[in-house]
Amino acid sequence: MKVxxxxxxxxxxxxxxxxxxxxxxxxxxxxxxxxxxxLYSLQATLPSPSTASxxxxxxxxxxxxxxxxxxxxxxxxxxxxxLQLAAMSDFAGALSALRDVERxxxxxxxxxxxxxxxxxxxxxxVGEGFPDVAREAIGQVAGWMGFEMSDPPAEEKxxxxxxxxxxKDKRDAGDVLKTQIATLGRQLAIQFVLVFCVFxxxxxxVRLAKEKLKVAHQLLDDRRLEAGEQEGWTKINIHxxxxxxxxxxxxxxxxxxxxxxxxxxxxxxxxLQLSPRxxxxxxxxxxxxxxxxxxxxxxxxxxxxxxxxxKTIDGKLxxxxxxxxxxxxxxxxxxxxxxxxxxxxxxxxxxxxxxxxAFTLARQHLDSALATARTHNLWESNASLQARLTLDEGLLxxxxxxxxxxxxxxxxxxxLDAASVPTDLTSLxxxxxxxxxxxxxxxxxxxAQLANRIVSRATSPxxxxxxxxxxxxxxxxxxxxxxxxxxxLKRANATLAxxxxxxxxxxxxxxxxxxxxxxxxxxxxxxxxITRGMxxxxxxxxxxxxxxxxxxxxxxxxxxxxxxxxxxxxxxxKRNEPNKVKKQEQLNSAHRHVLATExxxxxxxx
Numbered sequence: 001m002k003v004x005x006x007x008x009x010x011x012x013x014x015x016x017x018x019x020x021x022x023x024x025x026x027x028x029x030x031x032x033x034x035x036x037x038x039l040y041s042l043q044a045t046l047p048s049p050s051t052a053s054x055x056x057x058x059x060x061x062x063x064x065x066x067x068x069x070x071x072x073x074x075x076x077x078x079x080x081x082x083l084q085l086a087a088m089s090d091f092a093g094a095l096s097a098l099r100d101v102e103r104x105x106x107x108x109x110x111x112x113x114x115x116x117x118x119x120x121x122x123x124x125x126v127g128e129g130f131p132d133v134a135r136e137a138i139g140q141v142a143g144w145m146g147f148e149m150s151d152p153p154a155e156e157k158x159x160x161x162x163x164x165x166x167x168k169d170k171r172d173a174g175d176v177l178k179t180q181i182a183t184l185g186r187q188l189a190i191q192f193v194l195v196f197c198v199f200x201x202x203x204x205x206v207r208l209a210k211e212k213l214k215v216a217h218q219l220l221d222d223r224r225l226e227a228g229e230q231e232g233w234t235k236i237n238i239h240x241x242x243x244x245x246x247x248x249x250x251x252x253x254x255x256x257x258x259x260x261x262x263x264x265x266x267x268x269x270x271x272l273q274l275s276p277r278x279x280x281x282x283x284x285x286x287x288x289x290x291x292x293x294x295x296x297x298x299x300x301x302x303x304x305x306x307x308x309x310x311k312t313i314d315g316k317l318x319x320x321x322x323x324x325x326x327x328x329x330x331x332x333x334x335x336x337x338x339x340x341x342x343x344x345x346x347x348x349x350x351x352x353x354x355x356x357x358a359f360t361l362a363r364q365h366l367d368s369a370l371a372t373a374r375t376h377n378l379w380e381s382n383a384s385l386q387a388r389l390t391l392d393e394g395l396l397x398x399x400x401x402x403x404x405x406x407x408x409x410x411x412x413x414x415x416l417d418a419a420s421v422p423t424d425l426t427s428l429x430x431x432x433x434x435x436x437x438x439x440x441x442x443x444x445x446x447x448a449q450l451a452n453r454i455v456s457r458a459t460s461p462x463x464x465x466x467x468x469x470x471x472x473x474x475x476x477x478x479x480x481x482x483x484x485x486x487x488x489l490k491r492a493n494a495t496l497a498x499x500x501x502x503x504x505x506x507x508x509x510x511x512x513x514x515x516x517x518x519x520x521x522x523x524x525x526x527x528x529x530i531t532r533g534m535x536x537x538x539x540x541x542x543x544x545x546x547x548x549x550x551x552x553x554x555x556x557x558x559x560x561x562x563x564x565x566x567x568x569x570x571x572x573x574k575r576n577e578p579n580k581v582k583k584q585e586q587l588n589s590a591h592r593h594v595l596a597t598e599x600x601x602x603x604x605x606x
Contacts, residue, residue, distance in 0.1 A: 019043045037077035038264060040065030044084060055088055071104055073241055076265035078104060079113060083272065086120070091128045095121065105238075112236040115141060115184050116272060119192045126195050129422065131202075131460075138199055141192055146176040147212065150205055177215070186226050187234045187274050190219045194280075194287045201291045204461030206496045209291045220284055225277070230324045232276035233262035240267045276324040276334055278316055282341040285309025289348045295355040295534045295558075296498040306349045313342045339376035343369045343385065347392055354396050355499050356534045357559040359598060362396050383420035387413050391429050398436055399560065400598060406436055427457045431466050434473060444474045465491040465500060472507065482511055502530040502558070506565045513568060521572045528565045532557040532587075556590050559598075563591035 023039045026032040044058040044065075062085040071078040079101055086097035098121050105113035118137050125134035142149055181189040193216040200209040228234055262271040275283070288305035295302070315321035316338050326334055350365035369389060373379040379386065394409025413421070413429035434450045451470040458467035465488050472484035485508045492501040509523035534557035556562055566588040573580040 016043070016046050019046070034074065037065055037069045037074055037081060040069075041077070041081060041084060058088055059085060059093075075104065075108060075110075075241055076238060076267055076270050079238070079270045080265045083120075083270075086124075087273075091124065091130065094124055095133065098124065108239055110236075110238045112183050112185070113238060113270065115144060115180075116188055116236055119184070119188050119195075120272075122199075123191060123195050126199050131199075134199055138196055142196060145180045145189075145192070147196065148208065150203075150208065181219075185234045185236065186219055186222075187229055187232075187280070188272070190216055190280060190284075191274065193219070194284060197287055197291055202460055202462070204491070204495045206291065213288060213291055216284055216287075220281060228262060228271070230277050231262070231326060232274045232279065232324065234272050234274060235263070235269050236272060237269050238267075275337070276326065278312070278321075278324060279334060279337050279341075282309055282313045282338060282345075285312065286341050286345055286348075289345060293348070293352075294496065294498050295352050296530060297533060300352070303349065303352055306345050306352070309345045310342060310349070313338050313345070317342065336376055336378065339372055340378055343373050343378060346372065347388055350392050351395070354392070354399050355558060357399070357556060357594065359396065359400055366392060366396065383416060384422055384425070387416050387421045387425045387429075391425055391432070394429070394432060398432065401595075403436060403440065407433065410436065423457050423459060424463065427454055427463050427466050430454045430457075431470055434470055438473060445476055448474045450474075461491060461495055462497075465495070465497065469500075469504065478511055482508065485511070498530050499534065499558075502527045502534075502561060502565075505530075506561065506568075509565075510568065513572065517572055517575050521569070521576075524565055524569045524572060528562065528569060531562040531565060534558040556594055559591050559594045563588060563595070566591060 019039055019042055023036065023043065026035045026039060040061055044061045046054075046058075062081050066078065066081050066085070069077050069081065082097045082101045082104075086094040086101075089097060098117050102114060102117040102121070105111075105117060118141050122134055122137035122141060125131070125137060139149055184192070193212055197209040197213045197216065200206075200212070226234060262273060263269075265271065274280075285305050285308055289302050289309065292300070292302040292305060294300055312321075316323060317335065323331070323334070346365045346369035350362045350369065353359070353362035353365060366389065370379070373382070373385060373389075390409050391413050394406045394413070397403075397409060398406035410429045410433040413425060414433065416426075418426065430450055430453055434447050434454070437447055437450075438444065451467075451474040454463075454470040455467045458464045468484045468488035468491065472481045472488065475481045475484065485504055489501065489504045489508065491497075492504055505523045505527035509520040509527065512520035512523070566584055570581055570584050570588065573584060
């Protein structure tokens with residue numbers, strides 16, 4: 001009680017002295033041994049003027065506590081102290097601490113803790129970029145929850161089974177899921193499903209990720225909240241130690257007097273500090289945008305998720321919606337996590353807007369991302385964020401034909417320290433630079449070195465797609481280019497990457513244009529339909545154009561790709577379908593109109 005009063009007054013120094021005296025006294029009396037673990041735990045949370053020294057002191061305190069705490073007598077505190085240590089360690093230290101929790105839980109048959117530790121390992125590994133560790137942990141939990149780890153081909157789904165049999169399989173899977181959620185708890189189940197979806201999307205199993213994402217949203221939309229869910233903590237039951245069973249005493253320590261603090265461990269349960277509900281909601285929208293990352297459609301689900309996520313998070317950051325009741329030390333990190341999600345939602349929105357040729361909107365989202373990052377001190381020390389925003393600036397500049405700025409941005413990303421920048425960003429910068437240099441007239445063979453760098457980094461399905469495209473663009477033999485483009489098209493279809501599919505179909509068609517006009521025309525038409533479906537900016541059209549029904553921006557989509565494909569369609573139609581030439585030329589005029597408007601805007605801006 002005295003420590004809590006001192007901490008509430010901001011006197012952490014005096015609180016530290018009180019705790020140190022208490023630890024000294026408890027160490028000298030065997031009957032007070034039960035109080036040592038909670039005292040060490042509290043000591044590790046004391047704030048310090050120096051963050052680095054505070055973390056170092058806290059970790060050494062927790063390691064000392066774990067060494068002196070009997071896991072057979074006080075398993076709840078061994079769990080609690082290990083989880084505390086994991087939360088403030090680097091990847092290796094956190095993984096080691098979580099493995100210790102997992103092993104102890106398996107030994108004691110604390111099923112809830114076993115699966116909770118594996119969920120936390122999966123979350124850690126996906127977040128830190130360790131796919132092998134993530135695959136193992138996710139595979140264990142997914143199998144337990146009845147999830148598949150890969151998406152079978154559409155033609156094999158339900159093969160050999162009638163409708164009633166398939167329906168029974170769904171019901172059985174639903175029953176298994178309900179049982180496991182009851183063991184794990186709703187909050188951990190939601191977090192696992194979201195992490196599962198991120199991992200599967202990265203692995204190229206986009207259909208599976210979309211399917212399971214519905215489970216997360218269903219759980220989030222259920223308003224029957226668990227105790228602590230609003231604040232972000234969850235309770236997991238454990239088996240009592242033998243000494244507790246014999247004595248029948250389970251309440252060794254009084255609960256915290258603070259109403260918004262999670263309850264301390266007891267011989268019958270532990271409490272996990274996760275993320276407040278508002279953070280999880282924001283993360284769910286972020287994952288949804290990443291999984292549905294597709295600019296196709298008049299109102300793509302990706303943009304709907306992004307807009308809803310930004311609206312929800314802005315309400316918390318701007319103070320129009322109440323924050324959850326959190327311990328004072330957790331308020332600032334909570335706001336920082338919300339701000340980080342807003343930054344990434346803004347960047348996703350900018351990328352989607354760029355693909356949809358909504359350049360002004362893309363500019364607004366990029367400015368918002370940078371302003372939010374700087375306001376919440378997320379910019380200076382985050383090389384990954386700097387790389388992504390710089391890449392997005394380059395992509396927008398390339399779309400607006402500002403080639404000098406685009407090349408500068410791509411080279412900056414490529415030059416950054418590889419250890420601090422994800423491979424995906426470097427590969428995207430390399431392929432963007434490659435296509436830019438090709439458009440400026442560099443011969444394909446001279447860009448083979450860039451292509452080789454992309455190929456050497458291909459470690460995931462999306463990067464393999466980029467590698468195939470890079471090789472196709474730099475091969476001088478048509479046959480080899482066709483082979484690589486065909487493989488890239490397979491990967492684009494498998495990962496539901498419509499934006500990539502439009503580009504690949506256009507490039508394939510260009511190879512067939514003068515030899516197999518009928519095949520080329522089919523591919524060009526398919527590419528053009530996707531391209532036109534990538535957006536609508538009707539506000540650019542004049543009233544006269546709307547009155548006369550002249551094709552305008554609602555028929556444009558991605559402007560530059562649409563014009564490139566449209567011009568080749570005109571050449572193709574002239575050979576065997578001249579009646580389609582006039583309409584296509586009208587559509588091409590709409591593309592040119594947007595580009596001319598954009599060019600005029602750029603000149604004014606300079």
